[in-house]
Amino acid sequence: MVAVIKSGHSIRRIFNYNELKLKEGKAELLCAQNYPLDTEKLSAAQRLNMLLKQAELNKNVTRNSIHISLNFDPSETALTKPILTEIASAYMERIGFGDQPYLVYQHHDAGHPHLHLVSLKIKADGSRIDTQNIGRKLSEPARKELEQEYNLVRAEDQAKKDYKIKSAYSAKIEYGKSESRRSIANVLDAVLPSYKYKSLPELNAILRQYNVIADRGLKDSSTYRNGGLFYKIIDRDGTPVGVPVKASLFHSQPTLKFLEKRFENAPADNLKTRIKNAIELSLLKSPRQSLQSLADNLIKDGIYLAVRQNEDGIIYGLTYVDNVNRCVFNGSDLGKAYSAKGLLERLSTINQPGVKQEQVSRQQQLFTKEEAEQQSKPSGSEIMDALLHQETGGDYVPYPFKKTRKKKKRRNLSNNN
Incomplete structure (x- = not known):
């Protein structure tokens, strides 16, 4: 099992990301833990509002949300929903979030079973949960214990599985063979933070290797005027195919504003x-x-x-x-x-x-x-x-430079006196 922990500034954004998957039929809500009502009796608004209200108890914490994905080996498709829910609950308990309200979603948009857990760092009394070094101190020990208890494939044995981010030349997207948004997200996560580029055309030169482009739209379009950005899959001829995806819909938020900050980091x-x-x-x-x-x-x-x-x-x-x-x-x-x-x-x-x-x-x-x-x-x-370069292969010299300089005669000052 591989656990990936990310904190963020917006609980609403993380919640909407998973709820959109739910509406598209690409995810299921397994449980809403530590809520006052049973999961099936809660509306989407109620699930979100409880998180938002508890976050308001401590407005000094800016990065108040936490989004965790638990990724299982592709061979573990037989894991049932009750078992996955147990694993998620045991994991949250061992990393210090057992008493927090949290949501467990099972996503079906990849080649391996995986869960998304949504919660917040603010406790019911307004205090903050410290997540510094949570991966090394709490998540890793919890992950190893659960692998043994549930006989899961160890993370160390999953070095080259399909859901891992791949390098350039091996991660080209083929439209229709994988879930578009997730495929684009994998490419962006691999490219945006690691390459140095000064403009959108330069970024697109990188992304084209993966059959992806970033597009601001036509100059007279509202998308362009408002600083919007879409990511599109392209075919072998460079023609966009499928439905464009708004930059704001990706969890990493690779918007134009984000890219403009990256443009400042020009290569040496x-x-x-x-x-x-x-x-x-x-x-x-x-x-x-x-x-x-x-x-x-x-x-x-x-x-x-x-x-x-x-x-x-x-x-x-x-x-x-x-x-x-x-x-x-x-x-x-x-x-x-x-x-x-x-x-x-x-x-x-x-x-x-x-x-x-x-x-x-x-x-x-x-x-x-x-x-x-x-x-x-x-x-x-x-x-x-x-x-410093030594010129070779050219003997032509412009005429003005061929003219020899005439030496000036020194005036004999003694004769003039």
């Missing part, structure tokens, strides 16, 4: 070197390869090349995702030679099969305003590179 310039070296090495081995061949070669080094195109299929930008250092850079951030225009010229795109010469010409001229501005303003590191 020294992380650019690895990407540039990988590109140069690939071009050195095969200077006239196609863009797709280059992308395939970079994948071997853990670098994903995201190509930005317009509706006509014209390439206007490149973004590089380094999955080893977990960072993202636009081509123009690396320098002109690695931008869309510069790289297409170096790859000799005109000679590539299936690419028309006029299309290449348009590709080399088509750039966003943002990229043009970035290219016209070299960074400090790029200036240093230019100063």
